[in-house]
Every structure is written in structure tokens, then in C-alpha cells.
Amino acid sequence: METAEELRARGYRLTPQRLLVLEAIKGAGHLTAEQVLERVQPEYAMINAATIYRTLEWLKQTGLVAETDLGDGCRVYEFIAGHPHHHLTCLTCGRQIELPDELLDALRARIEREYGFALRADHMGLFGYCPECRERETPYRSPREGE
């Protein structure tokens, strides 16, 4: 598995636990720490929740996995190596769409030009109102709308 080799090459110590967590998260979309545990346990019954948390923290640092709050107040993890993208969730109905990272290119450029910062955003959780819900009602007007 190439990802594992890459990690070993980067000087990280690989354990069965780490490989299993990585494998579990690679195939899935967004998973909570508990869901990762549920997916690993069948293959490695004695694995501990603390290990899951420590491993997810480690994967976050390697950049392979992103941690995000998609609005329901719980942290979800997703394997994003090489595929940065973002999520836009409807605050009314919860519908979720995926946004390509290219959408942020202009913003990145402006922030770099005007402030010198390099934006680091591989997996953002954005919120708004979807077309259907907007048609149904106007639940909120931003203070700047209609200026």
C-alpha cells in the first residue's frame, strides 16, 4: 500500500493499529472517531478508543486526514490526501454538496496578495441555504445583504 510506504519513508513508525485505521478511513467518507473504532474492531478486537484518537491526531498532522465539523457539532475525519475539497451544508434541510478546491483559488490569491498569508484550507465546512429551502422561505438576512 503506497500510503504506508510513504509514511514509513517520512520516518513514521507503522503499527497494525495505524494501518487499520488508515485502511478504514481511506475507503469511507466522513467518519467520527467512534465510527472508525467500529470499523477497526472486527479485525482487531483489542484496539482501544484512545488509540483511535491518537492515530487520528497523527494522521491529521501528516496531512493525510482532515478533521472537520460539518455543522452537527461532532468532529468527522476524512481521508483527503491529494484530493482537497470542501462541503457546503444547507442550514435548513441539511443537504450537503461537495465543492471543488478550485473554488477557493481566487480567495487564496487575494489573501496572499493583500495579507501575505498562505491560506491552508484543504477541507472546509461551509454553510448556507440550498435553492429549494431558499425558495420556501427567507430564514435569515445577512447584515450586509441589500446594501
Add this chain to the structure above:
Amino acid sequence: METAEELRARGYRLTPQRLLVLEAIKGAGHLTAEQVLERVQPEYAMINAATIYRTLEWLKQTGLVAETDLGDGCRVYEFIAGHPHHHLTCLTCGRQIELPDELLDALRARIEREYGFALRADHMGLFGYCPECRERETPYRSPREGE
């Protein structure tokens, strides 16, 4: 106090506790729930933490207050009525700058045009690397950099 009148007009029930929390948060920048409690207690000793949480939740729903995680893993609250803005935090040194909401205008327009969603983002927490830290080192390269 105009904000209070506006809330009453909107049909909300005003209590001394709510007014004190509102007052406390209006004058401050980012405050945690605990910090709000600390600021209110001197003037209203018997106030309870649960009330703070319930009141902040209420203020969030009115749109007067935003809740954000600025990267240290704890929720902070800020009075943003009429002044949407965003924060960009350096992942290396922690330096923080404020971004005007106008910076998101182009993104908002694209999201609306291409996906039909109305982006709701009055107070985002963004992350990146500040000019000084970037000069010192290159801690991370996004998978899409250098394409």
C-alpha cells in the same frame, strides 16, 4: 439600548440575565462561555452557567452573536450584528488578522451562480501561514500546490 428593543420587537422575552450577557459580549471581542460568566457574575452573582449557555445559544439564533472555533478547540462568541468579518490565524505562530467580509463577495457570487446556495458565513475562522512564518520555513505543501 437599541439592540434590546429590537429583540423585544422581534418577540423575544428579555430578562436581566439576557441583557447582561448581551451587554458583556457587546463590549468584548471573542469570549468563551466561561469568560462571559466571569463578566456577568460581578453584577449578578446568582447567575448560572447553564443560563449562559442557553443565552448564547439564543443569541446565536437571533444572528446577533456568532460562535466560532478559532483553532484552539474552544468555542468563542462574538457580537457581530451589522459587522460581519472573519479571522485568519497563523497555524505556526498563532498571529491573527481580521478579514473584511467583502473578501468573500466573489466566492459568494460563484457559489450562488454555480450551485444556487446562499452562503451564510458572517464570522469564519480561517487558517494559514503568516508572511514571517512562511519565510522561516515551509511547513506544509497543499497537494494542489505546484500543479
Add this chain to the structure above:
DNA sequence: ATCTCTGCAAACCGTTTGCAAGGGA
């Protein structure tokens, strides 16, 4: 008078930590 909000206290729950044993490199 009505219905919401508050205080209290307990529970909650996801997450973290200290420590000794286990196991990669």
C-alpha cells in the same frame, strides 16, 4: 394567567492523560 426562562445539580459524552507493558526500527 400563561408560558417561557432560570437556578440547581446531576449526568453526559467525546476526548485526554498517566502509567506500565508491548513492539517497531
Add this chain to the structure above:
DNA sequence: TCCCTTGCAAACGGTTTGCAGAGAT
């Protein structure tokens, strides 16, 4: 061998909840 990682269990800490009484409209 050395040092990092794991399992265990306990603690943690911010947040939420049920309930009875207080209070706003």
C-alpha cells in the same frame, strides 16, 4: 537496544438536561 506506541482505566471539562419555582408579557 532504544524509544515510540498501545491498552487500560480513570479523569477531565465543557456542555446539556430534568425539574420545580421565578418571572416577563
